[in-house]
Every structure is written in C-alpha cells, then in structure tokens.
Amino acid sequence: MLRSDPPHPAPLPPRAGGGRVAARQHGRAARLNDKIVPTDIAARLATAVQWPGALDVEDRSWRLVARTPDFDAWLIAWPTGGKVELHDHGAASGALSVISGTLVEAVPRRDETGRLSLVHNELRAGTTLGFGTGHVHDVTNEAGELALSLHVYSPALTTMTFFDLEGDHLVAKGLRWAYDGSEEHDPALDLTSWAGAGAAGW
Numbered sequence: 110m111l112r113s114d115p116p117h118p119a120p121l122p123p124r125a126g127g128g129r130v131a132a133r134q135h136g137r138a139a140r141l142n143d144k145i146v147p148t149d150i151a152a153r154l155a156t157a158v159q160w161p162g163a164l165d166v167e168d169r170s171w172r173l174v175a176r177t178p179d180f181d182a183w184l185i186a187w188p189t190g191g192k193v194e195l196h197d198h199g200a201a202s203g204a205l206s207v208i209s210g211t212l213v214e215a216v217p218r219r220d221e222t223g224r225l226s227l228v229h230n231e232l233r234a235g236t237t238l239g240f241g242t243g244h245v246h247d248v249t250n251e252a253g254e255l256a257l258s259l260h261v262y263s264p265a266l267t268t269m270t271f272f273d274l275e276g277d278h279l280v281a282k283g284l285r286w287a288y289d290g291s292e293e294h295d296p297a298l299d300l301t302s303w304a305g306a307g308a309a310g311w
C-alpha cells in the first residue's frame with residue numbers, strides 16, 4: 110500500500126558494518142535491560158530491508174515493516190522535495206536511519222533571548238538519529254535524488270500532532286494523525302524472516 114500523506118512514521122543497504130549514530134540511545138542489543146532501543150533496531154533493520162518493487166515514487170510513500178506491542182517500523186521513500194511538516198510522535202520515542210540519499214531535519218530551538226527558530230541537521234546515508242518522547246521536527250529531502258529511510262517508534266506510533274511555528278511559539282494544527290489499523294504489513298518486508306536470520310528474538 111502506498112499513500113502520500115501523512116503519516117511520517119517513513120531501505121536499501123549501502124552500508125556494510127553499520128553507520129553513524131547521531132544521538133544517544135545506541136546500544137549493542139535491540140533489547141537492553143528489557144528496554145527497546147529504537148536506534149539499534151533502526152540501524153539494524155536499515156541494512157536488512159529493501160523497498161519492494163520499483164523506487165519511482167512521485168510522493169513521499171511508506172510501508173509498514175513491523176508492528177509489535179513494543180515498537181513499529183516504517184520504511185519511507187522521499188522523492189526530491191518530499192517533506193513531512195512539523196510534528197510530534199505522541200507518546201513514542203523513536204529513531205530514523207537514512208539508508209540512501211540525504212534528508213534534512215529541522216528542529217525548533219529556543220535561544221537565550223527566547224526566540225524560537227528552526228535548527229537544521231543534515232542526515233546523510235548511514236546516519237541514525239534517535240529522539241525521545243516529545244521531540245518535534247520536520248523532515249525534508251532537499252537533494253536531487255530519492256532518499257530512503259527506516260523509522261522505528263517505541264511504543265508503536267499511534268498518534269502524531271502537527272504544528273506551525275508562529276512567531277516564537279509552536280501552535281498545534283487541527284491536523285492529527287492516528288493509527289487506525291488499516292496499514293498492512295507487506296510480506297516482502299516481513300520482519301520475522303529477518304529476525305529468524307539471526308537477530309534478537311522479537
């Protein structure tokens with residue numbers, strides 16, 4: 110199933126041996142002290158999952174890779190100009206791993222004067238970015254080539270609220286995404302076959 114908007118919750122494996130992890134939360138095991146580590150799952154899945162079919166999407170498109178009580182995982186294809194507006198991830202923390210291409214994340218930051226503005230982070234292929242609950246960002250493919258990324262949320266993503274940056278405030282928009290169970294796992298991306306290949310038993 111392909112759709113063009115929202116959710117964000119959205120691989121090729123150009124990396125042998127994994128990539129850079131841009132933010133905390135990285136651990137060697139997918140489960141660390143019985144705790145899900147989204148950066149680890151995202152980095153590992155990113156090397157194991159491929160977009161099924163032709164990668165010629167015209168709009169930002171995604172596939173649900175896995176959905177468990179503890180986390181879900183989404184594969185997202187970003188054509189040039191593909192963007193998701195400022196949003197949070199409900200109660201979930203998460204991670205995104207850039208598989209190919211380059212994405213730009215914009216994060217609201219308040220400076221010492223109280224001014225709120227967007228700080229931009231370039232996320233190149235091989236980068237895994239982790240974020241905690243309450244993280245707000247937008248993500249854009251500003252490059253001239255398609256980008257592919259793997260996103261993990263824990264607990265599984267159920268809601269997203271979208272925001273506008275107005276003056277020095279984030280203002281919630283009426284637009285809110287909620288998981289309705291309609292997304293189907295694509296058999297080509299079945300996590301069980303990957304887990305059975307030697308990953309931690311989920």
Ligand SMILES: [Fe+2]
Nearest residue numbers: 117196198246
């Ligand atoms: Fe996001």
